[in-house]
Amino acid sequence: MIFTVAVDGPAAAGKGTISKALAARFGLAHLDTGLLYRAVGAKGGDAVAAARGLEPADLARGDLRSLEAGAAASRVAAIPEVRAALVAFQRDFARREGGAVLDGRDIGTVICPEAEVKLFVTASPEVRAHRRWLEVGGDAAQVLAEVKERDARDMNRADAPLKPAPDAVLLDTSDLSVEAAVAQAAALIESRL
């Protein structure tokens, strides 16, 4: 079976949690595509060369989840040659036998426009910043400012900006528990299987 679930949305909307749960429930492989951009940003130096030479070990670094790594990721993600270097790996992953869930910013729009299921997961900036703050701590106002800054950079870049695919189903998790959000997403997949 080849079956692709594309999950897009802004930072800390719940994409990762929902994607992991869906992959486990339906026995699909899961790729967190943000990790690719985080790894490129964390390598430093020439981002295009870093993207072209990305290796599995680069994705295993321990410091990729920090706010700094997220900010660096969104800067290198605006470079078209960086994005181009990562396309083939993501498409191969998406069409692997057994099916896959990919989460990111441009999965439904650019990487897998033919995905069988497309979800666009959102939540208010305040809710997302609060969730991120629970993970990373620090100054809450600064976390909110960084979430808004990253949203703006991701939505306003010329190449593959963050936006819902026309046929994506919107899932606003602001007032949903994880269980309720996963249940809604799972029901959508079941209706398309």
Ligand code: C5P
């Ligand atoms: O999802 P995550 O917060 O790990 O993504 C880090 C950054 O990588 C995002 O802010 C975005 O700029 C970039 N990204 C992207 N396209 C994707 C996944 C992530 O541009 N498919």
